[in-house]
Amino acid sequence: MSFELEDGPISPETKALAVKELRETEENVKNGIEALKKILEEDRSLYFRTDDEFLIIFLRPCKYYAQSAYELMKRVAEFKQKNASLLDNLMPADEKEAILEHNVVNVLKDRDDKRRRVLLVNVGKSWDPSKVSADQMFRLFYLIHDVAILEPETQVHGTVVIMDFDGLSMKQVMGLTPSFSMRLLSFIQDALPLRLKEVHIVKQPFLFNMVWQMFKPFVREKLKKRMFFHGSKMSSLHAHIAPSHLPKNYGGQLPEIDYTSADWYPTLIKYEEKIKEWNSYGVTGKSLGLWSGPRETVGSTLSLASRRSAPKELGSLDHSGSQDHSEITERGLADRATMERSTADSAKKEEDETRNELRDEVLTVPRNELREEALSKEPCNHGLTKLSQKSIAEKLKTLPKLTMDGYVLDLEITLDDKFEEKARKELRETPEVVAEALVAIKELIKEDRGLVAPDYDEFYVRFLRPCKWYPKSAFHLIQRFFRFRANYPNVSRNLTPAGLKNLFSSDVLIPLPKRCINDCRILVIYSGYKWKPKEVSLEDILKGVMIIMEGALAEPKTQIAGVQVIIDMEGLSLSQVTYFTPRFAAMVTEWVQRCLPCRLKNIHVINQPFIFNMVFAIFKPFLSEKLRKRIHFHGANRQNLLASIGAESLPKKYGGELNLSEKPIGEKLWKYFCYFQEEFEEALKYGYVTKE
Secondary structure: OOOOOOOOOOOHHHHHHHHHHHOOOHHHHHHHHHHHHHHHHHOOOEEEEOOHHHHHHHHOOOOOOHHHHHHHHHHHHHHHHHOHHHHOOOOHHHHHHHHHHOOOEEEOOOOOOOOOEEEEEEOOOOOOOOOOOHHHHHHHHHHHHHHHOOOHHHHHHOEEEEEEOOOOOHHHHOOOOHHHHHHHHHHHHHOOOOOEEEEEEEOOOOOHHHHHHHHHHHOOHHHHOOEEEEEOOHHHHHOOOOHHHOEHHHOOOEOOOOOOHHHHHHHHHHOHHHHHHHHOOEEOOOOOOOOOOOOOOOOOEEEOOOOOOOOOOOOOOOOOOOOOHHHHHHHHHHHHHHHHHHHHHHHHHHHHHOHHHHHHOOOOOOHHHHHHHHHOOOOOOOOOOOOOHHHHHHHHOOOOOOEEOOEEOOOOOOOOHHHHHHHHHHHOOOHHHHHHHHHHHHHHHHHOOOEEOOOOHHHHHHHHOOOOOOHHHHHHHHHHHHHHHHHOHHHHOOOOHHHHHHHHHOOOEEEOOOOOOOOOEEEEEEOOOOOOOOOOOHHHHHHHHHHHHHHHOOOHHHHHHOEEEEEEOOOOOHHHHOOOOHHHHHHHHHHHHHHOOOOEEEEEEEOOOOOHHHHHHHHHHHOOHHHHOOEEEEEOOOHHHHHHHOHHHOEHHHOOOEOOOOOOOHHHHHHHHHOOHHHHHHHOOOEEOOOO
């Protein structure tokens, strides 16, 4: 089965509708075409065909207002350039496998009762993100749009989208990203030369709320009014599309869908030359600072900037004529960030493809030796005791002090009476409890025959204290700690300070020199204006936090009192938001909630702009109730932050009394941690022996 486009003249009924809804009278058509041609002749930045048939593609959705059609053409050109990494020279053969083997994007063979084309998107159980990525899904949308605009009937009647979320699971949710949602909505709302009449969300489970939070911030009021959420109530859908024109899959009277996107592939191939022609249109590289490359004359084509090739260069954007300068600029930044990130993504491809091999290398001492000792009944002790307080104490004698504007950030490895009493009251820490717990946890460790763990008391104490000296709880925490390392080699392999100079030098992570009023250590994470994602990835930030936490947890005082974290979101932009993904959120929350041997007392989010809501929406579904209660949102209000941490421990810019300047401290911090490079390398020799 294959399908044919309706690329002939519109019917009399459609003509009447065009007159009624689109002002498509002979006079308006003539005036609109002439006016649009004149505007284009004066603009030397665009390259499009200028024959009547082609210009009508843009005039119809703009009701024959020439200026509006011109603005649409500019937005189409801008969008193509900003998403060049996905759209340049895109042809059906590039996504042949996705079209033929994975029925993610389909088109109903029958128009609806209003003569509209119906696009069906299967984003539930039918979609396997490991086989068809979100970016590929967008490319499929774009290819279908390439041929849909060729149908005069569709130009007039418009299109409808049904998004089927049946069977949606975390696998699909984690395949979506803010950058995908921004790109898709930017396309739909700014660069789609078709009349999008309605978007219907059907069969969505509760989990869909998470997906919606990724899209919602970018949905404008006009589109929002055209979106309808039906769940499993097909009668609600039938209020918009008559059941006589719907398949049984959606409560309709037509037969169940027995065709897939594969049946549309021959149609796409038939119109390859038209798609290739569309690929050649856009900007010339001057006004918008875009590269166009050499152009071929197609039909009645006017090279509106001359027919010379434009240089391959990126310049400044000229947004004259755009709908909303600030909005387009922000959206442009986000799309550009997506393009720039694609380079980094490709650089990581090789690492992703060899992830299984990397997991095998988590343990860096000979595997046979580790396995033999792990399976023995004797305590597994390779003499790797350099993380002990004794070793650190010796090193501290010769270690330079880490100073911050006169304040000294000391690594405190001794306890005083105050902290011993705190441990007794809050953690059940008495000599009897400690002795029993140490004996018990060592026995439990020996029973896990696949785990190679250190065999010195300081290691066990680090896990026993946050578990209030209950050995089974601490044992399970140790297991989760090392399983995380095995499961996420991208952040755990070679986790040492030496490789993170760029991160620390960015000053994104700053531990404050004074403990808070409750004796917690304080870590500030700058996730706004200081963070440059092209230079420091989110995974790098997580690695840095893990390094700092390792250092803090070498302190018995911090093991007892815990840690408070301040996340400063000042200056957070949409381009930064696009780097947050459900996959990253799941990894971070798993580490914080299940694997971090630390008493995390509070997380304070400050200076957050409105768009932070989108970031939090990505993390929220993964948060346990316990952690959620410890996250506090302050904005610009400092009162509650001061109450939790204390003025003496906070910098003046946060309402405190610490006189800390903005001069860089990160490189000094990096050098400080590098003094313990050997200890971090030794720690990597522990973990789970993999089966391969």
